[in-house]
Amino acid sequence: MYDVVLPTARDCMTKNVLTFTPDDDVFEAMAKLLENHFAAAPVVDEDGKALGMLTEKDCLRSLSNFTYDDIEGGKVDDFQSPLKVICRPEMDIFGVTDHFLDTNFPLLAVCEDDKLVGVISRRDTLRGVLELRRRLDLARRKLEETAGRQSDRPRGIESMQRTAASQSPAQLTRLMGRKS
Numbered sequence: 533m534y535d536v537v538l539p540t541a542r543d544c545m546t547k548n549v550l551t552f553t554p555d556d557d558v559f560e561a562m563a564k565l566l567e568n569h570f571a572a573a574p575v576v577d578e579d580g581k582a583l584g585m586l587t588e589k590d591c592l593r594s595l596s597n598f599t600y601d602d603i604e605g606g607k608v609d610d611f612q613s614p615l616k617v618i619c620r621p622e623m624d625i626f627g628v629t630d631h632f633l634d635t636n637f638p639l640l641a642v643c644e645d646d647k648l649v650g651v652i653s654r655r656d657t658l659r660g661v662l663e664l665r666r667r668l669d670l671a672r673r674k675l676e677e678t679a680g681r682q683s684d685r686p687r688g689i690e691s692m693q694r695t696a697a698s699q700s701p702a703q704l705t706r707l708m709g710r711k712s
Contacts, residue, residue, distance in 0.1 A: 536667045541628050542621035544660040545642045545650035551576045552586055554609035561608050562591045571638035574648055575612045582641040582648045584612035618643045619652060625660040628652060 550573045552561050565573060565588065572587040590611045617631040619642045631640055632654055639653040 536664070536671045538624040538626070539660040539663045539667075540621065540625070541619040541623045541642050541652050542650075543663070544625070544628070544656040545619075545621070545652040546656065547650045549574065549648065549651050551648065552608045552612075553577070554583060554607060554612070556608045557605055558586075558591065558594050558608055558611055559605045561586055562594075565591065571653075574641045574651060575608055576648050580647045582615055582618065582643050582646070584609075584614050585637055585639075585641065586612045587637065589613075613637070615641055620644065621649060625657065625664055628657050628660070632657060 550564060550568055550570055552564075552573055552575045554575060554577070561573075565571070565586075572585050574582050575584040575586055576582055586608050590613055594606065594611050616635045616637070617640060619628055619631060619640050621642055621644050623631075628640070639651045639656075641648055642650040642652055
């Protein structure tokens with residue numbers, strides 16, 4: 533019906549990503565999440581391989597390990613969530629959406645060859661959905677214009693004569709598809 537290229541994770545993802553290592557202090561990680569207004573950030577090893585995700589919920593869970601007298605903290609590795617799904621850069625917006633519906637993470641890791649290349653958030657995905665809508669509307673309009681031009685054109689010689697007799701030069705130019 534329409535020839536439309538679907539937006540991909542690569543089109544929608546954020547490339548400059550806040551990340552943590554498993555050995556980072558969980559309180560410092562919390563501070564960075566708050567400072568950057570992020571709901572989560574990936575946890576990576578020294579080679580950039582995605583290991584997990586530290587979410588706000590994980591950080592809240594850390595409180596259950598403390599007492600009023602002993603708020604020690606811990607390492608990110610002690611609290612991170614395992615990655616349930618990973619997006620590939622070429623995954624289309626439908627696949628990304630399915631992953632969001634299968635997990636409660638506020639963002640997903642985008643990995644290529646097991647290395648983190650970006651993250652995609654729910655908000656990024658919504659932008660991708662709107663971009664798809666824009667592309668579909670544009671394709672539909674082009675298809676309608678093409679169909680309209682073809683159906684307006686006279687088909688036989690008699691039809692051409694009738695049309696020519698009833699049209700102005702400008703209308704004839706539009707109908708015949710020629711510019712003077």
